[in-house]
Amino acid sequence: MKSNSIHLEWQGKDDLPSPSALGLERKMEVYPSGGSRKGNSAPENRLIWGDNLPVMDALLREHRAGFRLIYADPPFATGKGFLRRIGSGEDSRRPESWKMGSGYSDSWSTFEEYLSMLYPRLLRMHELLAPSGMLYLHLDWRAVHFAKILLDEVFGPANFINEIIWVYHGPSPVKAYFNRKHDTILAYAKGKNPRFFPDRVRVPYHPSTLRTFASSPKAGFGKRPDLSRGKIPEDWWYFPVIARLHSERTGFPTQKPEALLERILTSSSNPGDLVGDFFCGSGTTLRVADSLSRRWVGCDALLQSISICQRRLSLAKASPYAVDAFPESSLLSSSRHRIRVGVQTVGREANVILKGIDPCPPNGFPVSLDYWEVDFDFQGEVFNSTFQSARPWRSGTPELSASHRYPRKAKYRVCVRAVCSDGSVVSMEKPVDLARE
Ligand SMILES: C[S@@+](CC[C@H](N)C(=O)[O-])C[C@H]1O[C@@H](n2cnc3c(N)ncnc32)[C@H](O)[C@@H]1O
Missing domain, CATH: 2.60.40.730 (SOR catalytic domain)
Structure with a gap:
């Protein structure tokens, strides 16, 4: 079934911001594993501080169709502001040693305003992707159904790959509805032949499946898979949320688990490929991309996010990277301290x-x-x-x-x-x- 005639309309959709002519300026080069610049070769990885719309416009001048994979984890239209936990040992069991600090806003005067933020950014991500590239857009029940229609429009319904349900668990006091414990990740390919290697992320069969094959020759209607290879994962994935992963927690709200990004990056890119995350938050994608030898570009509008990414990359002894921003912003600005x-x-x-x-x-x-x-x-x-x-x-x-x-x-x-x-x-x-x- 093919349809390109179903579109989402809202007031303001056509008032698309014109492409920005602003250029990015190199502010820093960082060498987390020691050493320094070798000759003229600047680091290929880039952390960019700024609004991702003009940032993507600037990147389009250098990298149009250059990204193999873009992971996007924008605000979900929650209507809230997200705070960071700051202080030493940000641990819920020792509340005296941390407090809440400013984070990012996810508050919109109307849902139309939210869609008008998302739509032009999806258009730019599409332009940044290589013909064999893929986009993973991470949202939840609030906006994902609208985003699905937008992605059908931008990428074409035929390029839909998966609706991945990331399930997790945790306490919840609600009684008015079932506990909302999943996010949805929409995967789209830019073209007909995406770089997609699900074989690389096979998972073990469930023990009950192994028992069935061991006990019955008729199991699988006579077709016996190579059980030792494991299976290609279903489109629902269980990974614990960050609140349960003490070893990964940075204090950044809405931080995603590294295992989730590992599966996405391993199955949809190769070492050396350029991976982008323009809502990079605490830098989960950048950290994972680096550990899997992908080149990466991360962007966030929040200076604290850039600082958390830097701290994370430094602790991980990541590869060299540059920090860019628009000319008027200074990364050396002094605070009241x-x-x-x-x-x-x-x-x-x-x-x-x-x-x-x-x-x-x-x-x-x-x-x-x-x-x-x-x-x-x-x-x-x-x-x-x-x-x-x-x-x-x-x-x-x-x-x-x-x-x-x-x-x-x-x-x-x-x-x-x-x-x-x-x-x-x-x-x-x-x-x-x-x-x-
Ligand atoms: C859901 S969080 C991303 C979390 C991230 N995936 C992680 O694992 O830490 C969304 C991020 O988008 C950033 N953001 C929101 N609007 C932005 C914009 N217009 N340009 C750049 N970053 C933006 C916020 O500052 C926030 O850090």
């Missing part, structure tokens, strides 16, 4: 010591250090981050000193950039004069 930094030098060695953050708000939650990084030879434009240290998610503190050996005895400028637990970013520059010694 200050950092105290000391630099000791001996010969060509410098040791940068982070001594503290001032002032802690007098009666407030004490501000601690989540993440810091150093450019030992800051030239005033791109921050070249060759040292990073992050507070581990569950317990522990970051290292507080960073050493560096300079190639020559000369004058340098060190720039230190720190992310505090309240999400604010603070930076400081210091001269280092090795020529004097």
Whole structure:
């Protein structure tokens, strides 16, 4: 059954924002596994801070039809604001050690306004995808049925691949309806021959199926699958939610489990492919893409999200990546806090010591250090981050000193950039004069 004549209409649908001419500016290069830039080759992976609509317009100028896979986990139209848990050991069993901090808004004056946000972004993702690429759009009962009609319009009904139901469980006090414990992920291919390899994510057969085949020669109506290979998963997937995965929790609301992204990326891309997530939140897709040797581009409008991604990539010792943003936004902007930094030098060695953050708000939650990084030879434009240290998610503190050996005895400028637990970013520059010694 083919139909292209069924469309979703709402007031404002045709007022599509015109493509933005804004260009992205390189703000940082980050080397989480140590080392620094080799010659002229800038890192291929990119974390981009900004509204994903003009960001995708900018990417279209370089990467039209260049992405093999896009995972999109936009706000779900919940009508709420989502808060982050901040502080050390954000653990529900120790509420005194964390508090809620600002997160992102998912509040819309009308549902039409929400659709007018989503639609032009789906159009751009379609343009960014390669002919063999795939989109996975993650939503829930609130918007998914509308999005299905939109994706049929943008991708064509024939390119629908799956409606994946991600099921999970957890407590819920509701009595007015059954517990809503699933999300829906719509998978579409850009064209006729998508890169789709479900064989790679086979799962074991249920023990009862194995028992049936062992006990009855007629099982499977005489067709006996190779039981040792396992089966291609159904279109409903069980993975525990992040609240139950202490090892993965970053404190970011609506963070998705890595296992979910692993299945999507493994089945729908190859090592070396370019993977995009333009609502990247805490960076689950980026972390998984990196661990599976995919190249990646992540984007989020929220600075705290960019900081959490950085902390996550640093703790994972990920591959080098660049941080880009629009020219007017600064990643070195100072907050109301200050950092105290000391630099000791001996010969060509410098040791940068982070001594503290001032002032802690007098009666407030004490501000601690989540993440810091150093450019030992800051030239005033791109921050070249060759040292990073992050507070581990569950317990522990970051290292507080960073050493560096300079190639020559000369004058340098060190720039230190720190992310505090309240999400604010603070930076400081210091001269280092090795020529004097
Ligand atoms: C549901 S969360 C994504 C969670 C993510 N998948 C994870 O595992 O952490 C949605 C994210 O989209 C971001 N966002 C919302 N509107 C955006 C926009 N117009 N441009 C860029 N990011 C946006 C929010 O800041 C939020 O981080």
